[in-house]
Amino acid sequence: LRAWFFTEDAYPYLPDEDSYESIRVNLPNKHFDPATGADLYSMYLDMWCAADEMGLNIMNNEHHQTATCVVPAAPIMLGILARETKNARLLILGNPVSNRSQPVRVAEEMALVDVLSRGRLECGFVRGVPYEIAPANVYPYRGTEKLWEAHDLITKAWTTHDGPFNFEGRWFHARQVNIWPRPYQQPHPPVWVTMGSAGSAAQVAQRGHIGAVFLAGYPRIRSIFDGYRKGYLETHGTEMPIDRLAYCALICVGNTEKEGLEGAEKLLWYMSSNKVPPQYSNPPGYHSPEMAATMMRGSNSGTGLPTSTNLAEQMARGNVFAGTPDQVFEQIKSFYEYCGGFGNLMMMSQAGFMTFDETLASMKLFSEEVYPRLKELTASYDAGQMREIRAGLPDVENVDVSTLASEFVR
Amino acid sequence: MASETTTVVSLRGVDVPIVRRGSGPPVLVLHGGDGPVDHLPFAEAISGSYKLLYPTHPGFDGTPIPEHFDNLQDLIFLYLDLIDSLDLQDAILLGFSMGGWLAAELAVMSTGRFSKLVLVDSVGIKPGGPFDRDIADVFASSAAEILKATWHDRSLAHSISDMTDAELQTFASNRIAHGLYTWEPYMHNPKLCYRLHRIDFPTLLVWGENDGIVTPDYGAAFRDLIPGASLSVIPKAGHHPHIEQPNEFAARFLEFASG
Numbered sequence: 180l181r182a183w184f185f186t187e188d189a190y191p192y193l194p195d196e197d198s199y200e201s202i203r204v205n206l207p208n209k210h211f212d213p214a215t216g217a218d219l220y221s222m223y224l225d226m227w228c229a230a231d232e233m234g235l236n237i238m239n240n241e242h243h244q245t246a247t248c249v250v251p252a253a254p255i256m257l258g259i260l261a262r263e264t265k266n267a268r269l270l271i272l273g274n275p276v277s278n279r280s281q282p283v284r285v286a287e288e289m290a291l292v293d294v295l296s297r298g299r300l301e302c303g304f305v306r307g308v309p310y311e312i313a314p315a316n317v318y319p320y321r322g323t324e325k326l327w328e329a330h331d332l333i334t335k336a337w338t339t340h341d342g343p344f345n346f347e348g349r350w351f352h353a354r355q356v357n358i359w360p361r362p363y364q365q366p367h368p369p370v371w372v373t374m375g376s377a378g379s380a381a382q383v384a385q386r387g388h389i390g391a392v393f394l395a396g397y398p399r400i401r402s403i404f405d406g407y408r409k410g411y412l413e414t415h416g417t418e419m420p421i422d423r424l425a426y427c428a429l430i431c432v433g434n435t436e437k438e439g440l441e442g443a444e445k446l447l448w449y450m451s452s453n454k455v456p457p458q459y460s461n462p463p464g465y466h467s468p469e470m471a472a473t474m475m476r477g478s479n480s481g482t483g484l485p486t487s488t489n490l491a492e493q494m495a496r497g498n499v500f501a502g503t504p505d506q507v508f509e510q511i512k513s514f515y516e517y518c519g520g521f522g523n524l525m526m527m528s529q530a531g532f533m534t535f536d537e538t539l540a541s542m543k544l545f546s547e548e549v550y551p552r553l554k555e556l557t558a559s560y561d562a563g564q565m566r567e568i569r570a571g572l573p574d575v576e577n578v579d580v581s582t583l584a585s586e587f588v589r
Numbered sequence: 590m591a592s593e594t595t596t597v598v599s600l601r602g603v604d605v606p607i608v609r610r611g612s613g614p615p616v617l618v619l620h621g622g623d624g625p626v627d628h629l630p631f632a633e634a635i636s637g638s639y640k641l642l643y644p645t646h647p648g649f650d651g652t653p654i655p656e657h658f659d660n661l662q663d664l665i666f667l668y669l670d671l672i673d674s675l676d677l678q679d680a681i682l683l684g685f686s687m688g689g690w691l692a693a694e695l696a697v698m699s700t701g702r703f704s705k706l707v708l709v710d711s712v713g714i715k716p717g718g719p720f721d722r723d724i725a726d727v728f729a730s731s732a733a734e735i736l737k738a739t740w741h742d743r744s745l746a747h748s749i750s751d752m753t754d755a756e757l758q759t760f761a762s763n764r765i766a767h768g769l770y771t772w773e774p775y776m777h778n779p780k781l782c783y784r785l786h787r788i789d790f791p792t793l794l795v796w797g798e799n800d801g802i803v804t805p806d807y808g809a810a811f812r813d814l815i816p817g818a819s820l821s822v823i824p825k826a827g828h829h830p831h832i833e834q835p836n837e838f839a840a841r842f843l844e845f846a847s848g
């Protein structure tokens with residue numbers, strides 16, 4: 180198993196929540212103090228560097244017009260980390276290629292980071308959450324098709340070394356494509372794509388890329404990972420290697436259970452702060468009519484992330500792993516066996532007001548006490564054996580997930 | 590009461606349901622982004638002397654969005670085919686909001702089959718500069734803001750809480766189609782202002798005095814681009830004067846149509 184340290188780089192110093200309509204899209208940036216922001220960027224970069232020193236890998240991402248994530252250009256942060264870190268793999272999850280008008284520019288940025296880091300880039304492509312639609316001003320209908328067209332153009336740009344080609348697709352057009360530099364890794368950096376249903380998982384599996392899932396929890400993880408395994412087997416004729424699947428959860432490890440749970444409470448800022456009105460969480464064309472209607476009807480009026488930020492409930496759902504090293508290991512192991520195994524654990528281990536020291540203490544306990552055991556667990560992965568273990572674990576009672584984490588469903 | 594019939598016209602694989610009502614010279618009615626309204630309150634008054642042809646744009650009212658459709662251009666060319674297929678002669682084009690934009694685009698492309706044009710609180714042009722908000726951004730507005738901008742009498746608005754699940758799903762589907770046809774450039778064609786001079790038949794623009802989606806000033810700018818067009822503003826009405834003041838709307842339509 181490979182573990183990926185992740186923070187969304189929030190700017191948490193906000194006025195009273197009742198004083199604004201939304202933390203995303205239209206929150207005036209007068210609330211962003213540049214000097215405070217500079218301190219925060221410095222802290223987040225230090226955290227990633229600490230992850231590198233602890234033997235963890237690094238994941239970053241980008242969002243736009245939001246205090247929940249003040250990195251609107253993840254490749255810039257990656258460019259810094261390419262120099263500042265030594266060993267960590269550098270995962271961007273991801274490039275919002277459905278929303279970016281120039282896929283070739285993405286190919287160039289990623290090739291540059293790959294060369295700067297001497298081949299440590301892992302390149303993710305995402306459709307982007309619904310709140311990204313207004314800032315990007317790209318109609319989200321058929322966003323998944325757009326993602327795959329951009330993917331095809333980018334991978335072609337990475338792997339073409341004998342002069343230019345032209346591209347005239349449905350969504351994107353490019354002339355005389357001939358990128359400099361080309362990627363360090365051959366034929367190209369590993370590709371990750373997010374997935375939120377069995378259908379989208381099968382599309383990732385067909386291409387053999389790493390499929391990543393955010394916060395699907397016990398209620399949905401089996402159907403998504405099953406979709407990937409089935410799609411992989413059908414396309415490639417062999418069982419999926421375990422390193423093809425990735426899961427992201429909120430993780431806090433403490434010396435005591437109390438310490439771990441207190442830290443996890445702070446991580447829940449990621450969910451509890453996500454105040455978003457329906458016009459941003461449910462733009463036309465993003466969700467299916469069924470999901471859009473459910474969100475319109477929903478008691479939470481279509482806010483994206485779960486309104487329930489009760490820690491016990493989120494832990495029961497498999498969205499948060501927290502406690503002592505033993506407890507966290509057992510929680511992850513249970514989830515791992517329940518869903519049939521995965522080889523990448525993306526760990527959001529900093530959010531909101533969680534301090535540098537608190538974050539590092541949790542990361543250190545994870546890397547020293549939990550990570551080795553998880554590596555051991557996945558090293559013994561055997562597809563047949565895993566199926567037997569899984570068969571003995573009945574489906575967790577099918578709780579109504581309604582619009583829970585609906586921005587990750589597609 | 591005039592009876593209604595619904596037929597489906599198939600145009601190269603795209604099925605367009607058309608409601609027909611009344612008899613007389615044809616009026617091609619093009620609905621707006623809210624989708625077809627079942628009981629057009631002014632239809633009773635008009636269908637005594639005209640034959641209303643009321644198609645549903647693909648994507649609305651439960652119909653699928655054709656695989657190759659990306660924006661309003663696709664709808665315009667579908668309607669050019671439809672007009673040929675119906676062999677419309679001397680028809681009156683009547684378009685509401687987004688349907689008004691569609692009507693104006695058809696009018697500049699195919700002037701031969703139409704006798705008159707009526708645009709009701711229509712979008713489609715961009716009179717202001719890049720920083721001017723000519724058309725309310727309905728896709729970035731709260732439900733309360735949209736309600737306020739759309740209606741003079743807000744009690745006439747459909748409430749989500751009163752919709753059945755099936756109606757709500759149709760509402761959600763309509764919204765997807767509306768976004769597809771109007772997303773970017775937002776609710777307008779930058780080229781249309783250079784083409785509206787081609788309209789060589791009488792044109793009436795009808796506007797709700799209190800429309801906050803596109804104001805009567807926007808209507809006046811639209812009028813000024815169409816040779817000889819006139820603007821008729823209906824008091825105590827917002828974006829849907831035909832729903833808020835159906836009698837007044839029908840009277841103004843009939844006066845123009847028969848004139």
